[in-house]
Amino acid sequence: MPQSSQLQTPRRTSGFRAGEARTIGPAVVIVGGGFGGLACARALAGAPVDVTLVDARDYHLFTPLLYQVATALLNPADIAYPFRAVLRRARNVRFHQGTVTAVDLDRRSLATASGRELAYDYLVLATGSVSDYFGNPKLEQATLGMKSLPQAQRLRNHVLACLEQAAQLPDAAARAEWLTFVVVGGGPTGVEFAGALGELKRLVGREYPEFSSEEMRIVVVEGTGRLLPTFPEKLGRYAERVLERRTVEVCTGVVTTDAGPEGASLSNGETIATRTVVWSAGVRARGVDGIESLATGRAQRLQIDERLRLGGREEVFVVGDLAEGLPMLSAPAKQQGRYAARSIVAAVDGKQRAQPFRYRDKGTMAVIGRNAAVADVFGLQLTGFVGWVAWLTVHLYYLVGFRNRAAVFFNWGWDYLRRDRPTRLITTVDPDPVVAALTGGR
């Protein structure tokens, strides 16, 4: 009876493996391969543990550049890196594509959408975040998100299709709603997308003789008093000036209350007739089925102790956007992922890790467009060309893989010299049942 003999093995290994069982050490399961989960997996490479990284997608996504996929500058593959390629040399780390549908903390096991069960000795939860619509399902339905590749590609398709629709309408008044783009949320994502959309105007002027590019209207709606509310005020004001100089309208102190086919309704009573409302107003943790009851923090994040552990359990860590406390950015996620890895290695060695987790703040940056970015780093507040070069350098540096760096560098150079958007294709992908079964449709 292989089943029962498996139950009798002294150390459980995650029993879902194809081929021979691994016997390196305790089983570590990492759920989510974003910045936190991948940093943890890489830090565990070579350690005496069997690591399984579980993700619904087969690639790590460099989300800071998603808006450049949505604005037809980069290819999806330029900012996505297959997990199996990243982890190729980490012989004790394996990848399992799937969506976790249940966590049983007492039995120490997970279930996936495809019906497989994964046992663990140590669990790292790093599922990240999704868009938050503050309880309004109508907003979710009527707006376009920018948190994943499928969403970014849809946004690209949608914007380009709106331009084509406008090109077929002889009446300027009828074109207006197709050529108006509302960006909800003036944080880094909203500012970056609106800036990039503004730069698209030049291309539109060159390639759409059917209407004037001046008819394109881009509006950023921000609920607080200024853009980039998490940045120093000086930088937020600078972003506002640059965007407005580049003909992007900035509406601050205004909340988007509703959206639908007719347009976006604002808290100041105004309604903007538009076919495009982009949602970058807020994010919340991506819940983990089975432990929702523990999600008592703000934005449905999980409360953790000073050693990133969940519910007082020694073997369950939470890192990144899912963990309450730090800003939802890549830097804290990566630091937490590496900390969780060190803690697991210490525990396997029989040592208790002494120091609680401490976040080293490296600052934040946002790009507004050509030759203009803001950076709040090392106590310096950079703007303009200097900030822009700093932004480019840091983002190229943090991209995973030489090939992606080369491809992004090539596309940026091409865009800078030619003001061209090479990936402006309206492309869909035919649905496939095997893919849906693997990812649980997510």
Place this chain on the structure above:
Amino acid sequence: MPQSSQLQTPRRTSGFRAGEARTIGPAVVIVGGGFGGLACARALAGAPVDVTLVDARDYHLFTPLLYQVATALLNPADIAYPFRAVLRRARNVRFHQGTVTAVDLDRRSLATASGRELAYDYLVLATGSVSDYFGNPKLEQATLGMKSLPQAQRLRNHVLACLEQAAQLPDAAARAEWLTFVVVGGGPTGVEFAGALGELKRLVGREYPEFSSEEMRIVVVEGTGRLLPTFPEKLGRYAERVLERRTVEVCTGVVTTDAGPEGASLSNGETIATRTVVWSAGVRARGVDGIESLATGRAQRLQIDERLRLGGREEVFVVGDLAEGLPMLSAPAKQQGRYAARSIVAAVDGKQRAQPFRYRDKGTMAVIGRNAAVADVFGLQLTGFVGWVAWLTVHLYYLVGFRNRAAVFFNWGWDYLRRDRPTRLITTVDPDPVVAALTGGR
């Protein structure tokens, strides 16, 4: 009454334009922007006619390299070129994204899926071809095509998802159906895809520790007696030897009679258990709604006279795969597109074009894989490394646009040196209603 005044204008212009009406000359509508349609549009640039190119997609697709998108080597944008970019400098040529749903030859007008009407003085039909399933809808349902970007991306997703499924199965017998890939049709597309899939084995061996890459089985099923039946026999035999040396199984003289979830049924009584049947067995003309009754040729192609005219009408031309007579390849399509353009210019000038169309055969090529291709050009039959270099050179040369050439060259170089497949992502695109309305869901 603007309607009636428009009817009274001496020369009809295609009346669906946004912005001001054009008054350069008679309206030419080209349906389809493949090799034939685009060649025609480019040849009409600067001529005294108003040209409208209609296509359901917003890009010209370099179909000979589609199999490289399907095998995770190239980005979709590397082989697709936006029509508006190609036609940027052609001031008398405009692009109209849409699907033609009806043609009225007597009224000289077309209707599109989005409800718009296009009037023409000259019509060029260049809708190309689609996969032919020889009247078996089950084959269409159960197999994967490779005729469009959505299909190629689905095929990429599907193959990668099959590998991930296999990686989760501990039993080699259960893995077999996921790791068996059947390619129906041994023409250039089938040979190229099977060869590229065979080269994927090395990557699989490196990145999938869960199973042996030797478990991957690739079978090409060809109904005639040998591979590449349209090529000289020597080249077909060479392709067979090279594929078999690279562990691709070649089954000739065998027809695939059925396919379903259980696998592929062959005419020799064999059934291959597989989750992947790729269809490259045949193509037929893509029908044009409203004139199906004229499609009396083989593979539903339209019969034309020696001046490429349809049904004896002076103003309707058919070019490319849709026109009966020549092989369904890019070279005849391009030559016919340019011929139709010259004929239209002559007719507008009041001259009757004297010479009937004559095809200048430049030969054919197919690549089998790394350092191996076959070419039948200028009376020479090239194979091996020489054929491969010829294939690379010709395909780089014929790609549209410097950027696409540079990107493809970069990706080929990367693949050659690193044996890497940079775009091996399982990516979908969220559906968008504006895109569906524009393309008529096609």
